[in-house]
Amino acid sequence: MRPLLASEGDPTATARRFREAHEGDWRRLDAILTVAERRSLKALDEEELMALPVLYRQALSSLSVARETSLDRALVDYLESLCARAYFYLYGVRTPALQRLRQFFLHDWSAAVRAVWPETLVALLLSIAGFIAAYVLITHDSTWFFSIIPQDLAAGRDPTASATQLKETLYGAGDEDGLSIFATFLFTHNAQVAIFAFALGFAFGVPSSLLLVYNGCMMGAFFALFVPHGLGEELGGWLAIHGTTEMLAIILAGAAGLRIGRTVAFPGARTRLRAAAEAGRASATVMAGVVVMLMVAGLLEGIGRQRIDNDAIRYAIGGAALLLWLLYFYWPRRAPHG
Structure with a gap:
């Protein structure tokens, strides 16, 4: 996991550097969750299944920093939504409707x-x-x-x-x-x-x-x-x-x-x-x-x-x-x- 950037100097520049440093991980987590939502967890390969909890913890860490440093509201909302989706697949119980x-x-x-x-x-x-x-x-x-x-x-x-x-x-x-x-x-x-x-x-x-x-x-x-x-x-x-x-x-x-x-x-x-x-x-x-x-x-x-x-x-x-x-x-x- 890459170290999180401290909020120093211009807030806009800090937010940009923060996003550039971690956006790749967020996008990967988003892509994995999208596959799971459209199909099921069974559609994920072993590497994606192993990466899911790691990416989730990284997203939680990013969300914590985004809140503490008062980064833009849109980014905080995106990370909250991403973490909630990941939490559902990691800890939620999904029972088929017919069952x-x-x-x-x-x-x-x-x-x-x-x-x-x-x-x-x-x-x-x-x-x-x-x-x-x-x-x-x-x-x-x-x-x-x-x-x-x-x-x-x-x-x-x-x-x-x-x-x-x-x-x-x-x-x-x-x-x-x-x-x-x-x-x-x-x-x-x-x-x-x-x-x-x-x-x-x-x-x-x-x-x-x-x-x-x-x-x-x-x-x-x-x-x-x-x-x-x-x-x-x-x-x-x-x-x-x-x-x-x-x-x-x-x-x-x-x-x-x-x-x-x-x-x-x-x-x-x-x-x-x-x-x-x-x-x-x-x-x-x-x-x-x-x-x-x-x-x-x-x-x-x-x-x-x-x-x-x-x-x-x-x-x-x-x-x-x-x-x-x-x-x-x-x-x-x-x-x-x-």
């Missing part, structure tokens, strides 16, 4: 879901509590229905509707456009609940809890409307095709938000900010999977909503989907090696 995706579906997602099982149980209980509360209130006083269900979502599905009108909303005999709008609105609402239940978890989990209760209330309100007309079983089948996946996604999103909220409230020996960051990274894995589940629910809803009118088939599809999700998340498996 990362495989790792996510085979291990990371299910492991993250299992890690939040206490919060998942709480989210489930909150949803059930909301369901029961709304069902009891509306069966005793139907006016509560309008306090829980927005008018645009109800769209005629309210206590004034007859059994025949309500049944038409569950099968193909009804208005196809109206059914499509209702189903789309319901799916959009559930997706928003899932996202906000996760995103608002930092507020000690309170907004997430309220959203889970409210979503349970909405389900309870619809059952309180259909059951007295003898249509509870039919409503359950209509919802089951996509609802088992959709509701589980909401519960998991709420659980992820509750984990963040619990960690913020009780950070332990860590700082609250660090604890929240760690919980956020783990919960984000759960939420990434929730997005996949909502996509699957959308496909199931689009395919089966009105094309399948048989209640037994509807329940079979919904039950099979739920069973597969539970097996995927909670079936014991070996941890990956390495």
Whole structure:
């Protein structure tokens, strides 16, 4: 390694001499990194691989001198970028995208879901509590229905509707456009609940809890409307095709938000900010999977909503989907090696 020049005399001349003395090494490092970035480290020969750490240390030394002697800003920026690129290849872990995706579906997602099982149980209980509360209130006083269900979502599905009108909303005999709008609105609402239940978890989990209760209330309100007309079983089948996946996604999103909220409230020996960051990274894995589940629910809803009118088939599809999700998340498996 050539000795670094001291910053003496005219700063411009010093910068020029400094660049002339070391630019060859920088350019060589840049060329090696460019080959690695465009192809891979395997494209480098043995000499280039051996030179990479040496050139990296030289570039770090040059960067240190450039900063201390206040050389031109452009040179400092160039050296910082060069050193960062070299650091990534020397110390960073490069995992192919397909391998990362495989790792996510085979291990990371299910492991993250299992890690939040206490919060998942709480989210489930909150949803059930909301369901029961709304069902009891509306069966005793139907006016509560309008306090829980927005008018645009109800769209005629309210206590004034007859059994025949309500049944038409569950099968193909009804208005196809109206059914499509209702189903789309319901799916959009559930997706928003899932996202906000996760995103608002930092507020000690309170907004997430309220959203889970409210979503349970909405389900309870619809059952309180259909059951007295003898249509509870039919409503359950209509919802089951996509609802088992959709509701589980909401519960998991709420659980992820509750984990963040619990960690913020009780950070332990860590700082609250660090604890929240760690919980956020783990919960984000759960939420990434929730997005996949909502996509699957959308496909199931689009395919089966009105094309399948048989209640037994509807329940079979919904039950099979739920069973597969539970097996995927909670079936014991070996941890990956390495």
